[in-house]
Amino acid sequence: MTEITLLLVEDKPSDVRLVMEAFKETGIHANMSVVGNGEDAINFLLKKGQYSDAPRPDLILLDLKLPKKNGHEVIKKVRETDDISLIPIIVLSNSDAEPDIQKAYKYQANCYITKPFKMSEFVETVKLIEKFWLNRVKLPKNK
């Protein structure tokens, strides 16, 4: 099975833990990198500075409310940059505000998922995301 590399952009350690837990439960093997702010996300994807050896992710899980640069700015930057423009971006956000959703789609996020409040539901949601995006979908993996 081809290995999948994921980038999780999330500033809340508790939510990072829940995503990791969901991964363990699905048993889907994936390499996950985590960054905690939008600026680091962009530097990671552009392999800048401390991220010069960063792997190119096959999929990005992206929170919106992030320090330094927010999730919308990250989506915009990814879509504007040739090398990385087609990496699927899954927004996973606390916000269910219509303007946030519309803006994410306007900037060409692949999908927008609102984080459930309940921990168990959060884990279930992430498991479903993984099953769909890592098992069902054809990703634009390069080489």
Next chain:
Amino acid sequence: MNDVKKILLVEDREADARLVIEAFKGVCSKCEFEVIQDGESAINALSQKELKGKTSLPDLIILDIKLPKRNGREVLKEIKSSVTLGAIPVIMLTNSDAREDILDSYEHMANTYITKPLAMADLIETAKFIKDTWLKK
């Protein structure tokens, strides 16, 4: 809310179209399908809807690639080059697992890419995920 979810299915094979509609029936009672069987008609229909206004637009487009007249990749390009139509989620649902089709689709901002055939149980599961992800409102 209780409104209808409009899905435009661009698929030339009747049997495949029936399967998709069947799969969605079980998971989405509010989903209504319009089926168009070639790429050119799909582009024309969407242009007409764009002129009529936002309420005429589908909430989701499911798009095959191998289509008569104009193929799905061309249809996708037209959709995503329009500011209004471009915000509609487009699910590529196709027999093709050719790298160029996959890459080209993502390059032109397809929201996701799924290959057929799918067993009915998998299709239903996929329909549920699609509905929960892109048809929530």
